[in-house]
Amino acid sequence: MSLDDHRLRERLEQGLNELAIDAFPARREALLTLLALLHKWNRAYNLTAVRAPEEMVSRHLLDSAAVAPFVTGSTLLDVGAGPGLPGLVLAILEPERQVTLLDSNGKKVRFQRQAVMELGLTNVTPVQARVEAFEGPKEGYCEVISRAFASLGDFVSVSTGLVADGGRWLAMKGPSVDDELSGLPENVAPVASHELTVPFESGQRRLVILERTDFTQGRP
Numbered sequence: 001m002s003l004d005d006h007r008l009r010e011r012l013e014q015g016l017n018e019l020a021i022d023a024f025p026a027r028r029e030a031l032l033t034l035l036a037l038l039h040k041w042n043r044a045y046n047l048t049a050v051r052a053p054e055e056m057v058s059r060h061l062l063d064s065a066a067v068a069p070f071v072t073g074s075t076l077l078d079v080g081a082g083p084g085l086p087g088l089v090l091a092i093l094e095p096e097r098q099v100t101l102l103d104s105n106g107k108k109v110r111f112q113r114q115a116v117m118e119l120g121l122t123n124v125t126p127v128q129a130r131v132e133a134f135e136g137p138k139e140g141y142c143e144v145i146s147r148a149f150a151s152l153g154d155f156v157s158v159s160t161g162l163v164a165d166g167g168r169w170l171a172m173k174g175p176s177v178d179d180e181l182s183g184l185p186e187n188v189a190p191v192a193s194h195e196l197t198v199p200f201e202s203g204q205r206r207l208v209i210l211e212r213t214d215f216t217q218g219r220p
């Protein structure tokens, strides 16, 4: 790390406080361990373009943590999770939730597995697959999330069969997401849109929550 741990810890704690996320000390330590792993593996695996540890705190850890208050289901699928963002952060903050990290890139999934092992997480399942070919559990996931994966329409279309009856999509987007709303399938509609301020970051994060409008009984 180019910064000492103390400064990174302070930055993380200040950010979590600003987000009003009251994480237990063990969970804050786990987030710092994840940061150290990301930083270490990034040199060989090119997991993220963000290289400075202090920037990783805000761009990765706090940005992922910012959506935690909106994730409410017991099962979560992170599509195109890359090195586990936001899924690993959300799994650390809420160990009761079962989180599946899905990515087609072998190197990214190898990192996910290493992080799960080193952090001793029992609620995370890394999967290497293309989402189009991934079947998932019969009952689907309560929530399906993505960050920096695809347009809203493509995200929803490729993961329609993976959302449980009455489940939701959470799309972590930028401020110009309104342009993508016209690309949604007819049977999917946004039910909420939240503007989130991520500590130490200047750009605005938009979280769009979507639901199927045609749920009856059973899955499509």
Ligand SMILES: C[S@@+](CC[C@H](N)C(=O)[O-])C[C@H]1O[C@@H](n2cnc3c(N)ncnc32)[C@H](O)[C@@H]1O
Pocket: 048, 079, 080, 081, 082, 083, 084, 085, 086, 102, 103, 104, 105, 108, 129, 130, 131, 132, 146, 147, 148, 149
């Ligand atoms: C820009 S990265 C975002 C990674 C992470 N969500 C983040 O915010 O840092 C997009 C990820 O989606 C994965 N991906 C792209 N197409 C995919 C597909 N069809 N199925 C599964 N993963 C896919 C890529 O391998 C890549 O890791």
